[in-house]
Amino acid sequence: MTTVIPFGPQHPVLPEPVSLKLEIDNDVVVGVLPSLGYVHRGLEKFIDTKDFNQTMYICERICGICSGIHGITYSRAVEKLFDIEVPERAQYLRVINSELCRIHSHLLWLGLFADGFGFESLFYECWKYREDVLDVLERFTGNRVIHSMSKVGGASRDLTKEQIDQILKTLDDLEPKVKNIEKVFVNNYTVKKRLVGLGVMSKQLAYEAGTAGPTLRGSGNAIDVRNTSDYDIYKDLGFKTAVAKEGDCYGRTKVRIDEIYEAIKLIRNAISKLPEGEIATRVKGFPTGEAIIRAEQPRGEVVYYVKGNGTKNLERLKVRTPTFANIPSLLLMLPGVKLADVPIVVLTIDPCISCTER
Amino acid sequence: MSLAKSPWIIHVNVNSCNGCDIEVVACLTPLYDAERFGVLNIGTPKQADIMVVTGSVNYKNVNVLKNIYNQIPDPKVVLAVGACASTGGIFHDCYNVVGGVDQVIPVDAYVPGCCPRPEAILDGVVAALSILENKKKGNIKGKEVKLKGKEVPSNA
Numbered sequence: 001m002t003t004v005i006p007f008g009p010q011h012p013v014l015p016e017p018v019s020l021k022l023e024i025d026n027d028v029v030v031g032v033l034p035s036l037g038y039v040h041r042g043l044e045k046f047i048d049t050k051d052f053n054q055t056m057y058i059c060e061r062i063c064g065i066c067s068g069i070h071g072i073t074y075s076r077a078v079e080k081l082f083d084i085e086v087p088e089r090a091q092y093l094r095v096i097n098s099e100l101c102r103i104h105s106h107l108l109w110l111g112l113f114a115d116g117f118g119f120e121s122l123f124y125e126c127w128k129y130r131e132d133v134l135d136v137l138e139r140f141t142g143n144r145v146i147h148s149m150s151k152v153g154g155a156s157r158d159l160t161k162e163q164i165d166q167i168l169k170t171l172d173d174l175e176p177k178v179k180n181i182e183k184v185f186v187n188n189y190t191v192k193k194r195l196v197g198l199g200v201m202s203k204q205l206a207y208e209a210g211t212a213g214p215t216l217r218g219s220g221n222a223i224d225v226r227n228t229s230d231y232d233i234y235k236d237l238g239f240k241t242a243v244a245k246e247g248d249c250y251g252r253t254k255v256r257i258d259e260i261y262e263a264i265k266l267i268r269n270a271i272s273k274l275p276e277g278e279i280a281t282r283v284k285g286f287p288t289g290e291a292i293i294r295a296e297q298p299r300g301e302v303v304y305y306v307k308g309n310g311t312k313n314l315e316r317l318k319v320r321t322p323t324f325a326n327i328p329s330l331l332l333m334l335p336g337v338k339l340a341d342v343p344i345v346v347l348t349i350d351p352c353i354s355c356t357e358r
Numbered sequence: 359m360s361l362a363k364s365p366w367i368i369h370v371n372v373n374s375c376n377g378c379d380i381e382v383v384a385c386l387t388p389l390y391d392a393e394r395f396g397v398l399n400i401g402t403p404k405q406a407d408i409m410v411v412t413g414s415v416n417y418k419n420v421n422v423l424k425n426i427y428n429q430i431p432d433p434k435v436v437l438a439v440g441a442c443a444s445t446g447g448i449f450h451d452c453y454n455v456v457g458g459v460d461q462v463i464p465v466d467a468y469v470p471g472c473c474p475r476p477e478a479i480l481d482g483v484v485a486a487l488s489i490l491e492n493k494k495k496g497n498i499k500g501k502e503v504k505l506k507g508k509e510v511p512s513n514a
Contacts, residue, residue: 009422012401015379016371017419038419039373042454049451061448064377064473108380111387127387145377145473354375 002030005339009038013116013343016353020330020346024339032334034327040357044317051312052078052287053152062319063355064145065108066297068101070319072150073295077304078314079152080291087278090154091233095270096167097141097149099263103174104133105298106256106263109350110181113253116347117194122184129177136170139163154280164271171264178264182257195250199333199345202247211329212322213300214259215349218252220245225296237269249348256350259298286312297322299350321355361407361433361494364396365487368406368430372423373455374413377473378440382410385483390476397483403429408486410479411465414442414449415456427463433493435486438465439479441472448472 002023009017017038023031043062047055059074060067072094079086111126134144140163141147149157159167185191201209206219216223224241226234242258244251287308295302300322307316326349333345371379385392386399400406403426415423427436438459441447446457459465466489469482492498 009419010370010426015369015383016376017422038416038422039371039413040416040418040454041373041414041449042452043449046449046452058448061375061377061472064375064380067375067377112383124388127384128389131384131387131389144475145381352376 001025007342007346011343013347014351015112016351018346018351018353020334020342022334022339022342027339029334029337029339029342032331034330036327036353036357038357039354043358044319047314047317049313052308052314055314055317056151057148059317059319060146060148062321062358063352065105065352066101066299066355067145068097068141068147068149069295069297069302071148072098073293073302073304074306074317075150075152076295077291077293077306078287078308080293081287081289081306081308082152082283082285084153084281084283086154087281088233088275089158089277090279092270092274093155093157093159093279094150095233095237096159096267097137097147099267099270100133100137100140100167101147102263102298103260104130104137106260107133107178109256109298109347110185110253113344113347114185116343117191119184119191122181125181129174129181132170132174136167139166151280153283154278156280158279159274164274167267168271171267175261175264178257178260185253185257192250194341194344195253196246196248198249198341199337199348200246200248201329201333203245205332206247206329209329209332210325211300211349212325213297213350214252214255215300215326215329217241217243218255218348219247225294225301228294231295233270234266236273237266239266249344252348286310287314299323299352299355300325319358321352321358323349323352323356327351327356361490364398365407365483365490366398366400366405367408367410367483368400368403368426369410369412370423370426372411372413372419372443372459373416373449374440374442378412378443381473381476382412382439382479385476385479390480392480392483403427404431406430407434407490408483409434409436410439410483411436411443411459412439414446415459415462416454417456418454420456420462423459423462432499433490433497435466435490435493436463437467437469437482437486439469439482440474441470444468444470 007020019035021033060071107130114122203220303320305318
């Protein structure tokens with residue numbers, strides 16, 4: 001006989017409201033039914049009342065953790081409608097902002113994950129290092145969380161010499177610190193006992209389930225939107241995709257740690273090549289036509305669709321966020337997992353519910 | 359013993375974009391370290407004194423919010439963190455948004471900002487502490503909020 005146990009919407013492990021109805025048989029999950037809508041605000045309809053420049057600020061508030069990349073992706077989509085070339089310096093600034101966001105998001109996730117399996121001192125350690133990244137972001141963009149660094153046509157803020165030195169110094173300090181926490185996540189006996197062999201998805205299954213980001217790469221698929229040719233200047237920066245073969249919670253953790261190192265390298269490269277010049281071009285007129293843009297967020301691939309009709313408001317904005325693609329994979333991973341391990345498996349897809357429901 | 363020396367908080371995310379949530383958690387981590395004041399983040403409403411709410415209210419989570427509020431024992435203080443929790447913020451016009459948290463449950467203190475800095479949130483918690491003391495002295499009880507059936511948006 002199975003028992004149905006509700007997981008969420010208010011749960012100590014998840015900071016966000018998501019509800020999973022778990023069918024339990026002898027402490028083992030046999031079925032999962034997710035229920036969404038607790039964070040639905042209706043932003044895709046809301047843009048009717050805002051012009052295309054103001055919509056950037058709405059898009060940034062889809063999610064507070066990857067807000068910078070949401071804003072940048074929206075700007076790129078509208079720039080495609082206008083068919084304008086963004087100044088090269090602005091593209092480099094966007095990469096620096098995106099990668100700083102990725103570092104802070106992954107450190108945040110590693111901390112919450114450590115808290116999820118009860119390793120509280122590791123949680124505090126990760127969040128302590130994350131504050132260094134936030135300090136840099138605050139100097140660069142003026143705010144800790146919502147950055148508004150990008151705008152349609154380029155960047156709204158420039159980096160000064162002092163800020164660049166500050167970023168490089170922080171990254172130099174950060175790298176050994178990340179090495180310290182990597183040791184615990186990868187080698188610690190207790191942590192490995194909790195993570196290895198839990199929530200396994202094979203390479204083929206992860207691909208067919210349409211997962212995105214570290215969930216996909218943790219199963220051995222080397223797919224990353226940053227490798228595609230039309231994504232800003234990533235192709236000039238020499239970037240290696242982080243992949244793990246395991247396909248379990250341990251593999252997905254390793255991918256995220258490797259991505260922090262890659263992000264640090266990308267920022268160093270971008271700063272060393274940072275060209276001089278303008279940071280924004282003037283945008284004239286109103287957007288027409290349709291455009292689709294893909295971008296790589298910390299949680300995976302995000303797709304923006306925009307349609308303009310020659311007025312100041314966009315006719316349609318559609319966002320497909322990475323967690324929306326990753327939630328179905330929970331239905332594949334959770335059956336067979338013990339009830340006590342459910343929070344860990346749910347956390348490994350790095351769920352961002354406010355992205356998913358908008 | 360003074361209740362205000364060691365308040366336990368429950369963090370409730372109703373309709374937030376995560377921005378305020380990560381700042382609330384940042385308050386509890388080493389740089390800002392609210393735990394040195396005895397503030398402890400607790401998962402269950404039955405043991406909490408201060409309810410920290412982030413985000414505006416929508417038609418699906420309105421009963422979740424009321425339910426959690428009713429379960430907190432008296433005296434209790436509600437702290438609305440962020441522009442959305444205070445007034446609905448930039449989302450106040452959205453079709454699925456009811457408005458600020460005070461439309462549904464009584465709110466004692468507000469922390470404005472999008473997102474508020476951790477210092478501001480800590481300041482809000484300190485303000486909530488004196489309200490908590492007063493409520494305890496005056497034996498003021500929170501009104502029980504009635505759960506309604508499924509609420510239908512007026513413009514639907």
